[in-house]
Amino acid sequence: MTQDIAAxxxxxxxxRLAATGARDPREFYRGLLRELRERDETVYREMVVLYxxxxxxxxxxxxxxxxxxxxxxxxxxxxxSAGAGSAVVIDDSGRASPLEGVPRWDQLVLHLPEARGVxxxxxxLPPELSEAQRATxxxxxxxxxxxxxxx
Numbered sequence: 001m002t003q004d005i006a007a008x009x010x011x012x013x014x015x016r017l018a019a020t021g022a023r024d025p026r027e028f029y030r031g032l033l034r035e036l037r038e039r040d041e042t043v044y045r046e047m048v049v050l051y052x053x054x055x056x057x058x059x060x061x062x063x064x065x066x067x068x069x070x071x072x073x074x075x076x077x078x079x080x081s082a083g084a085g086s087a088v089v090i091d092d093s094g095r096a097s098p099l100e101g102v103p104r105w106d107q108l109v110l111h112l113p114e115a116r117g118v119x120x121x122x123x124x125l126p127p128e129l130s131e132a133q134r135a136t137x138x139x140x141x142x143x144x145x146x147x148x149x150x151x
Contacts, residue, residue, distance in 0.1 A: 008061075009066070013070065020106075022127065029073070029074055068102045075099070082115075083115050084113070084115075085112050091108075091133075096112075108124065108133045108136070
């Protein structure tokens with residue numbers, strides 16, 4: 001991987017973020033990678049290779065949309081981090097449907113692990129969450145349960 005390709009990928013991603021107002025998932029994904037490196041070096045290395053090919057090289061050469069490439073990588077990374085499960089899209093009403101194709105930057109995309117007791121991982125967050133989406137994130141990702149008050 002050349003520095004020129006990496007610089008082009010970074011520039012194209014920054015431009016796409018600015019043009020869309022999308023949320024930047026990189027810091028969250030870096031945290032998942034750090035945790036994965038401590039837990040399973042082999043899987044970590046596989047994710048680094050995937051990152052270099054499907055994000056840096058594809059975006060840097062102009063072969064992929066930067067946001068789609070990052071979110072596609074995020075789907076794979078979430079699966080590697082949380083274990084087997086499925087990626088779902090949560091619509092504005094809070095209804096989940098299986099992710100089909102490449103995630104979009106304006107969707108709430110969660111990885112729902114099959115294992116019990118493992119919280120969902122956010123793969124992609126839209127710029128603004130609806131109330132139903134916020135409640136879904138609170139429950140499935142953060143583990144918060146709101147109890148209605150009688151006020």
